[in-house]
Amino acid sequence: MVGTPSEITLGRVSDTRATAQTVRYRERLTVPLWWWLPGLGVAALIALEINQGIRALPGWLPYAVLLPVAAVVLLGLGRTELRVVTAADGQTELWVGNAHLPTAVISRTAEVPRSAKSAALGRQLDPAAYVVHRGWVGPMALLVLDDPDDPTPYWLISTKHPDKVLAALRA
Numbered sequence: 001m002v003g004t005p006s007e008i009t010l011g012r013v014s015d016t017r018a019t020a021q022t023v024r025y026r027e028r029l030t031v032p033l034w035w036w037l038p039g040l041g042v043a044a045l046i047a048l049e050i051n052q053g054i055r056a057l058p059g060w061l062p063y064a065v066l067l068p069v070a071a072v073v074l075l076g077l078g079r080t081e082l083r084v085v086t087a088a089d090g091q092t093e094l095w096v097g098n099a100h101l102p103t104a105v106i107s108r109t110a111e112v113p114r115s116a117k118s119a120a121l122g123r124q125l126d127p128a129a130y131v132v133h134r135g136w137v138g139p140m141a142l143l144v145l146d147d148p149d150d151p152t153p154y155w156l157i158s159t160k161h162p163d164k165v166l167a168a169l170r171a
Helices: 005-015 033-053 061-077 114-121 162-170
Strands: 021-028 081-087 092-096 099-102 106-112 130-132 140-145 154-158
Touching: 021 162, 033 061, 081 162, 092 154, 092 162, 106 114, 106 162, 114 140, 140 162
Parallel strands: 130 154
Antiparallel strands: 021 081, 081 092, 092 099, 106 140, 140 154
16 A cells, blocks of 8 residues: 555544444353353263273373363353444444344334243244344343334344343333
8 A cells, every 4th residue: 555654544544444332231141150060061971981982092082172162162152242332323233143233223122021932932933033042041032123124023032131131222
C-alpha cells in the first residue's frame, strides 16, 4: 500500500468494522457442574476397557487421550453464549452464538417456563423457527418476529434467566 502514513492509517481504520458496544446482558449456557463427574467417569471406564483389551498400549495412554477428549466435549457443549448488546448507533441486538437479531424486528416476547418447554418444542413448534435448545437449561425465551424479509416466524432460545434477557431487550 503506497501513500502517506495518514492515508495508510485511515485506510486501516476504515477497513476494520469494530464498533463500541455496550453489553446489557450476557450468559453462557454451560453444562451443569454435576455433568463433569459422569462425563469423566464414562471416559475413564472406556479407557479402562481399552487398556484391558489392548495390552500392547502403555497403561496411561487411553486415559491421557480420553479424559481430555471428555473435557473438550463438555466444554464444547457449554460454549454457546447469549448476549444483548447496544451498538454505538443505539441499535440493540440479541446475539446467540453467531446468530444475531435486531430488536427492531421483534414484535412480541414471552417467557416459556420449564413446564411448557415440551409443548413449545413439540407439535406447536414451527419448522421455520430458529431454535437454540440446550436440554440442561430449563426455561426458554420466545421472540416473535415481524420482518417481511425473513421467513423465520420466531426465535425460541434456552436461557437460565428469561426475565433478565427480555428486560435487557426492552430497555
